[in-house]
Amino acid sequence: MTKTRVGIINVTGYAGVELARLLLNHPGVELTSVTGRSAAGQLLGDFFPHLSDADLTIEANLGEVDIAFSAMPHKESAQAVLPLLENGTRVIDISADFRLRDAGAYPQWYGFEHPAPQWLKKAVLGLPELYREKIRSAQLVACPGCYPTGAILALAPAVKSGLIRPEVIVDSKSGISGAGRSLSLTTHFSEANEDVTAYSLSGHRHLPEITQELALLKPGFSPAITFVPHLIPMTRGILPTAYAPLVAGKLPEGKRGEEELLNIYRDFYRDEPFVRVATSSPHTKYTWGSNYCYVYATIDHRTGRLIAVSALDNLMKGAASQAIQNMNIMLGIPETTGLEAAGIYP
Amino acid sequence: MTKTRVGIINVTGYAGVELARLLLNHPGVELTSVTGRSAAGQLLGDFFPHLSDADLTIEANLGEVDIAFSAMPHKESAQAVLPLLENGTRVIDISADFRLRDAGAYPQWYGFEHPAPQWLKKAVLGLPELYREKIRSAQLVACPGCYPTGAILALAPAVKSGLIRPEVIVDSKSGISGAGRSLSLTTHFSEANEDVTAYSLSGHRHLPEITQELALLKPGFSPAITFVPHLIPMTRGILPTAYAPLVAGKLPEGKRGEEELLNIYRDFYRDEPFVRVATSSPHTKYTWGSNYCYVYATIDHRTGRLIAVSALDNLMKGAASQAIQNMNIMLGIPETTGLEAAGIYP
C-alpha cells in the first residue's frame, strides 16, 4: 500500500522543522517533499543536524503530495497554497491566512487584502477540540495561532457553559521561539535572557482569532477581550492566564463551586486525547516537546471571577503537532498517531 | 564625625546580602553588625565571596546600631525587632510584619496573631513615592513587598486621578530570586528553567497590601483586585501587568487619551528620583541591579480598559535598595545616596 505523501512548505523555520521531525517519525505518512527559500539544494539533515538521518533535499518548490503543510509567514502562505488548493491538494496551513472568517479583518490586522475570500468560507479552524467533525472532510485546515490555542482551550468550557461574562482579560506568557527563527534584537539571547516584557499593547494579531472563536462558542456571547502577550526567557511554552467575571448564581459557593467548575472542564474535555484538566495550576514544563495542553480553572471568591490557565508547548500543540493531529483526523487514522510522546521533564 | 551605624538582621538571605552589598559601599553610613543564624561566626566575605573584602563577622545577635534593617522572614521579624523598637532604635523592616494596618489581617494571611498591634499604627509604609514625609521621622518603616511595590507604582496615578473603576486585575511575573535562598523544588534550576507557572491562585499574601494601599489613595475607592503571581525562569525582575476598566469620559478619545494618560503619570512621578515613566512597554532588564522602576500606562480602546505595566528589580526597588532609599530619607541625606547605579544591561 502506498503511504500518504506529505510535504512541508518552508521547512526552515521553527514550525517547519518541528513538522519535519514529527513527520519523519510518523508511521502513517511519508514526508516526500520539503521547501525552503534560502536553503534550497541542501540536504535537510545537513541544514538541521539533529535530523541528520533525513536525506531529503530541500527544494525551491513543493513536489506532488497528498497533503501539504504550510509553515510560511502570513500573506505568503496564502499565495503558496492557493494553487495547491485549486488543484485539489489538501492543505494544513499554520499561518494566519485562513483563520479569520471575515475577509475584512485581514487589511486591518495583517495589512493585506485577502486574495481568496472564498477559501475563508471553506477553511476549517484546526482546533480539534472544537471542530473535529468538520476537520475530517476539510480540504483546507487553518491551524490556530499558539496564543489562541491556549486562550481558547482555557476558556471554552466556561464560555460554552455560560459561566462567564464577556469582560475577558487574557495575559499570556510565551517562550522566545514563538518569535521565530529570524533574527531581531527581540530574540537576541543577551536581550531576552533575564528579561520579561509585555508587547503589542495596542492590539496583537491573535486577538481577533480569540474573539471570533469565543463568540462562536455561545450564541449571543460578545467577548470584550484585552489580550496582552509577554515574552519570557525560555525557548518553549505558552501560559495564558485568563480572567473573567463569573455570572452570578451559576456555581455553588466556596470549595463546592471550585469542584463543580473543574467538573465542567472535565466534562468538556472528557474524550480529548490531548487536553488534560489539571488539579492545580499547571506548568508549561509538563508539556515540553509534546502535543498535550493542561487546563485548569478556579474561582477568585473575593471578586467573583474565573481564573483559567492553560499550559502548552507553543511549537507543538501551538503549531506543529496540532497540525499533525489535524492531519490524522483528515486521514481517518487514530488521532494520536505519531503524537504519543509525553512532555520531556525536566 | 561619627557615621551612622547600621546593622542587618539575617544577612544570609538574598535581601540581606543585597543590603550588605549596598551598605558596604554607602558613603553616609557604616555597616557595623550583621547577623545570620546558621552562619554565625563566619566572615561575611567568606560566606559571600563576591563581598570578599568585607571583614565583618556574622554574629548571632545584632550589635548596637542606630538603624537596624531586618531581612528576617515574617513573624520572626517582628520578634527580632520589637526589642530594638522598645529601646528606641530606628528599624527598617523588609518583612511583611508591619505592612498591614489591620492586625486582624495577620492571622488570616500570615497565620499568626500579631504580637504588637500598637506598632502597626506607628509603622510607615516604606514606599517613598507615597509616604516620603512620614518616612522622614518614622521610627519604624515597613517596606512593601516586591509585588506590591510594582503593582502600586503601576496603578497609583490612575487611582489617585479617579481614572479607573475598582475591578482591578494584576498579573505579575517574577524572577526566581523572589522565592528566596532557601531550598525547594520551586527554586530548583531544572524545575524552574524552561518553565512558567501561576501560583497562589486562591490568594497571595501580597494581595491585602496592594488592596490597602490602592484604597488609601482615593477616598471611596474600594478595589476588588484579583492578583495572580507567576514564576518565570530568570533570577531578578518583576513585571506586573495591571488591567482595570476606565471611568468613562475622563480621558480624550484615541491617541490623545493615551498621551494625556501618560502625562498624568508623568505629573504624578515628576519629582521622583527612581520612577521613570516610559514611552513604551518597559523591560525588567532596564532595572537589573538598580533602584529604578519604569512605569507605563496605555489604553485598550476596544474595551475601554487601562493597561498599566511596571518593571523593577525585585531584590532592589522590590526589597534592599528601596530599604536604603527609606534610610536616606530618615537620615535627611540626599535620597539617591549610594543608589545612583543604573541598571546593568545587557
Added chain:
Amino acid sequence: MTKTRVGIINVTGYAGVELARLLLNHPGVELTSVTGRSAAGQLLGDFFPHLSDADLTIEANLGEVDIAFSAMPHKESAQAVLPLLENGTRVIDISADFRLRDAGAYPQWYGFEHPAPQWLKKAVLGLPELYREKIRSAQLVACPGCYPTGAILALAPAVKSGLIRPEVIVDSKSGISGAGRSLSLTTHFSEANEDVTAYSLSGHRHLPEITQELALLKPGFSPAITFVPHLIPMTRGILPTAYAPLVAGKLPEGKRGEEELLNIYRDFYRDEPFVRVATSSPHTKYTWGSNYCYVYATIDHRTGRLIAVSALDNLMKGAASQAIQNMNIMLGIPETTGLEAAGIYP
C-alpha cells in the same frame, strides 16, 4: 504473548522518571512496577504530571519483573539489586556500583567497601559501542556515568587507533540536571543561573571510569587523565572537550590529516545507530531528549594535539535512554526500539 515485565527502582529522581517516560511508551516491554521511597503509595501520574496517564502506583518494594532498572544512588543501588541478582533477575544499574572492575577503587572513590566484588567480574559496562556482544547475555549491566559516556565516545577511536599519547585532558560542561533532583545550593536556580564553575578539581568520581575504559581499549595504553567537570546554566546536555598529544607520524599533514582523522572516527562508529560523527563542532542542542551522541575530532596543527568533542543529553544517552538501549540488546530486539526520537530543536 506476554510482554517482558520491567521495573524501576527509585523512579522519583531524574534518571528514574526518564526511564519511566521511555518505558511507558516502549512497544516491546511493559512497565509493571516502580518504587520510590518518599512517594510510595502515590500514583506515578500524580507525582509526575507530565506522565499523568500513567496509573501505576509507586511502591515501596519492587514487584516481580524480568528486568529491573536501578536508578538508586551509589552504595544503595548495590544493596537494592543484590537480592534481585541472586534470584536471577536481569539488572540494568544506572548507579556507579558495578562500573569499576577493581573492588579496591570503591573505598577510595565512593567511600564504601564493595559488598559483592564477585558481581564486579560478571557485570558488563553498558556502553553498547564497546560492549555490545557481552551485553546480549549479561545478567548485570552497569551503565556508565554521563561524563564517562561522553568522554569515552569522544576518545575511543583515537585511543583504539593508537593516535594519541596518554596525556589526556577532559574538560566537560554539564547541565544542572546532572546534579539530580535533590535540593542543594548548587542546583538552586538563582545560584546556578548566569553562572559557570569548575568543580571536583581534586578528582571527580567519574575519573577512574574514564581511565579504566580508555586503558582497556588498547593494550599498553596507560592514560594519565585530568578530568574537570563544569556546571553550566542549562537543564540538559553534556559537552566534553578532550585534548591529547597526537603520536607523531600517524596522520598526514594539514587538512588531509583532519580528513583521515574523521574517517577513522566514521569507521569506528560506522554501524552505530546512536553515534553520529559530525562534520563540525557539535551542539548539545542536537541531542536534547534523544539517545544520540554527536562526536567530532580535529587537529590543533600548531601544537600537534587532538581536540575531540562529543555532545549528548546527560539524562538520555548519559543515563536513561542508554539503559534502554542496553535492554533492547539484552532482549534481542532491534536496538533502536522505543529510542527513535530525534533531538528536539530548538
Added chain:
Amino acid sequence: MTKTRVGIINVTGYAGVELARLLLNHPGVELTSVTGRSAAGQLLGDFFPHLSDADLTIEANLGEVDIAFSAMPHKESAQAVLPLLENGTRVIDISADFRLRDAGAYPQWYGFEHPAPQWLKKAVLGLPELYREKIRSAQLVACPGCYPTGAILALAPAVKSGLIRPEVIVDSKSGISGAGRSLSLTTHFSEANEDVTAYSLSGHRHLPEITQELALLKPGFSPAITFVPHLIPMTRGILPTAYAPLVAGKLPEGKRGEEELLNIYRDFYRDEPFVRVATSSPHTKYTWGSNYCYVYATIDHRTGRLIAVSALDNLMKGAASQAIQNMNIMLGIPETTGLEAAGIYP
C-alpha cells in the same frame, strides 16, 4: 577645575554602552561625546532606556576629548583612532588592533594589513596587573580581549615563577554577550539557550594574544597553547580552565604543594585591587557587573599538572571596566575610582 573630557567611539555595542554606564557615573571625568553609526542623532537615553537620564546625543563623529575610548570592531578601530593619535589624543582601544606586537600577525589572524605598525610599538597592553607602569604615560592603551584577560591572569603567576612547562591547554567558557549585540543565529535565544558548543577549533583570534603575553612573562618560555572557547547559555561571564604540566620538583608534595602554589598566586596579586585569589574554584557569578577577577590554582597530583581557573565578567574586567581601570592609571587618580561596585549576586 575642568574635568577630563572623555568620549566613546561606537557606544551602541555592548562594550560601548557599558563604558557609557560607567563613565556617566565616574566622579573624575566627564563623558562629553559618544558616537554610533546607525544611531546618530538619537539621545543616548532614548537608545538605551536603562541610561534614560543621559541626555547626550549620539553623534556621527567624536567631539574633542582628552581621552577617547574606541569600542569599534577590529580594523575599523585602527582607522577611527589613528587621526586621534596623530593629533595627540590619548586613546584606550578595546579592539584587537593594537594588541599584537607583530604587525605580521594581523593579516594571518585578522585578515588585514596593519595600517600603522609604528603604533604597535608605542601601544601598551591594557592589563594593569602586568603593565601598570607603562600604562601611566601611554598615549595608546590596547586593552586585551576578554578571553586573554582571563587566561593570562589565571596563568601569569605560574609562568612567571617557572612552575609550568609550555604545553598549555586553555578551555574557556563564555556567556553570549561576548559575541556582541549584532544579530546572528549564534546569539539567537532559541539557539543559544539550553546549548553549549565549542567553536573556533582551528584557532581563535585571541590565541596569539595569549601566547604573546605568556611568552613575555618569562624569557625562554615558548608556550604551545591549545585554546578552545565555548559559548554557554548565560549573558555575562568568562571562565577559563587552564591545564599545564608542572615542572618537577618546584612545589612540595601533596597538600603543602597546593598551599605553596596558592601563596605564589597571592604574592603575585598581593597589591592588585581587582584580582582576588580564591580559596576554592570560583564562580563567574562572584563577578557579575564588576571589575573583579577571581583566580584559583591547584594541582592534579595524579598527573602532575597545574589546573588554574579564573572567573570574570567579560564585559567588565574583560572589556569596559578594565578600560576604565586603565584610564584611572593614565590620569593618575586612584585606580579603583568609579569601579568600587562589587559583583551583583545572585
